[in-house]
Amino acid sequence: MPTVDLVQVTRAQIPVVSAWPVTGWKGHYRWLAASHGYNARIVRPGDRIDLVIWDSQLNSLLTSEAEKAVRMDGLEVSSGGAIFVPYINTVKISGLTPDQARRRIQTRLQPVVPSAQVQLNMSAGVGNSVDLVSGVGAPGSYPMPNQNFSVLGLIAKGGGISDALRNPLVRLIRGSKTFEIRADTLFASADKNTRLVGGDKVIVTEDERSFMAIGASGKEDLIYFPKDHVTALEAVSLMGGLLDARADPKGLLVLREYPLEAVRSDGSGPTHPHVIFSFDLTTADGLFAARNFEINPNDTVLATEAPAVQTRAALALFGAVLGANNAIQAATN
Template sequence: MRFVLTAFLMLALASCGLPRGGALQSEIIGNEAETRSDIAIYRVSREMLGTMSRWPAPDANSGYKWPARGRPAADKPIRPFDTVDVVVWDSEENSLLASNGQNTVQMKNMQVSPAGTIFLPFVGTLHIAGLPHSAARARVQRKYEEVIPSAQVQLNVTQGTRGTISMVSGVSRPGPIVVDDPNFTILNAISAAGGPSGQIENPQLKLIRGDQTYRRPLQDVLANPKYDALLLPGDKIAVEPDERYFRSLGAASKEAIVPFSRSSISALDAMSLIGGLTDNRANPKGILVLREYSPKAVRADASGPNNERSVFVIDLTTADGLFSAGKFQIHHEDTVLVTESSVASAPFLFGLIRQLAGTASDLSDL
């Protein structure tokens, strides 16, 4: 009777699933999954990382766009609303400009018009905006030499307001900043606004220029001078918290929505952020990263994933798997699933069997 009851109970246990916190690897990427046409499965390795480096971003909003730094002007260009003083040296006996006994004519406080021009006697309207001082002086002199061959020109410029940029949010002192220096960069603007707010974790920069919006982590701009772009009048800058996250599920030490704490996170970093694997449950050979690509990213060749729904399999029990996990980048809205070990429930099962065997023995004695 004891053995009959024990066998019956073991068969009952085998016919139903034991309680688990996550899926087995074979349930997600078993033989059936590998033959399906609506999902792609990739083993993360050194070779695979080389192939993935040529793939487009998972979606249209992934990655970062940022303007080129630009070249600082060696000589500040003249702009509308600057004030110009022109002195013409005229040694002609019958000067068109100078009075008797004078050899210079001074034309002061001429404001450059919104169209970028000034008016000069005997020359007319002359466009000088956008020219550095030396080039503007040479242009004025060439024009005067057409009517006064011996003319020599001196030109002085007093800068007007060069324009403003706007610090929108995420800094100690948001508001407009008057820009008088063409070499004024985005880090200059953040510094002038009192620096980023200390309450923003992993701050991200948003630069709005005309109809273009650019994004870049502040950490990247601080680390690489090429990202410290020169600002143009009308630019708008916001410092915002990083809204990216990934999901942690299964036999991980923490199942949660995990925000990005830095500009880039590798799969190995993700393992640390989720507290590692659950020792008595996790399958270190079955770390799965589930990712959905934009339809535009899908490719028929190796230049992109061959399916929107892609699963990347990471094996943390091999050297190549560990090194590759350190290079494999986690993207926004990825799901990191730590699968259950197939033997994780064995102690639980054997404990149940012992309890049931004891129950069967008690029933037999009755």
């Protein structure tokens, strides 16, 4: 019994095989659409607040006669979003802009210290910072200047994507979820420049998806995907084309391995895990089929040799064997 499916791909079969499970990756990148937030910074738990409270009245509860201002530095916003201020207890300021937080504290102080004036400075904590992990000139933790701080803004602050990266990929980790997008797609579409959230981690790395090119082509090597999707015809181009003197254009093969759970007997998937897709590039039907057939990561694309080349190789081998036999006979006579 056969253990491998051999599929001669035609235009009529493209909708069928395209519906089979994608191998090697999810088949698409998952990303977040761009959104808009406040242009101002927002106080979050973990931020640090420096307060200066001015009070000019005599016998002030907060200041002395020599010093008309009191400083309270390094007040950390609690997990509940509040800070402690003497005489007015805790004040919830999370979710406010720094100016709104200043006014709230000053309003709360008025019954106790009617003439008090408040200055407030905020330093971003974890809740208002994002991490740029790798793939740029200056990785590190960056405070968010406002709630519209975007992925491209963060990459720019980090010095841009390193020129040493091949086919760069941008990965965003938010909580327990991971999102990915190719850098060229991110740069080309304004609606992909998503707004960051405090605690986000951005990693710039290389797109590791690849296929193996072997046989009678201009290049036998591991070839990395230059874009999201690569067709069989594009794969031939990436392989350096078919060698005129060696390749059989009727025998372009794509070797693919499916997981066992993808095997089907009803035609909705391969009937065996190992499948060989075959293309005849000498016909219009075969060319258009190759143009619409997508290569999956970890596929092997094989440019087979023409029958004449195989025949010449067999004759050369036969001639070598015959010559060796003649030499042996001559030596023994």
